[in-house]
Amino acid sequence: MLERISYYIKKYEGVLLYLIFGVLTTVINMVVYYILFASLLLPNLVSNAIAWLAAVAFAFITNKIWVFKSKSFELKIVIKELFAFITARLSTGILDMAIMYVGVDVLKRNSLYAKIFANVLVVILNYIFSKLFIFRKNKE
Secondary structure: OHHHHHHHHHHOHHHHHHHHHHHHHHHHHHHHHHHHHHHOOOOHHHHHHHHHHHHHHHHHHHHHHHHOOOOOOOHHHHHHHHHHHHHHHHHHHHHHHHHHHHHHHHOOOOHHHHHHHHHHHHHHHHHHHHHHHHOOOOOO
């Protein structure tokens, strides 16, 4: 039984780590958003943008080191990965902003529900971008 569990953990290690760090990234995004929007009373989109920046910084570091195990810290490679990562995250960040704007400002829905919905879509798309384009393993 333990062998089987160990086998699946090893087999799906990347996905499991992405889910763990994805949850942590989402928590950072939501906590920062909540503090700024509900406690400090900053505008919705300002709060969302700052929360997004904090989450992207955390996600790049954790994805590079632990999830996709990109070993190179050569400046040229890190800059290339960072540029691709930020570009991908900007596209999903725009989706996040659009969902938050429509959900909260236009439709007057609960900001927490809108944020959860946005984050589910964003996490899925970010994994696909990271796995296929940003931290892909080059087969030589």
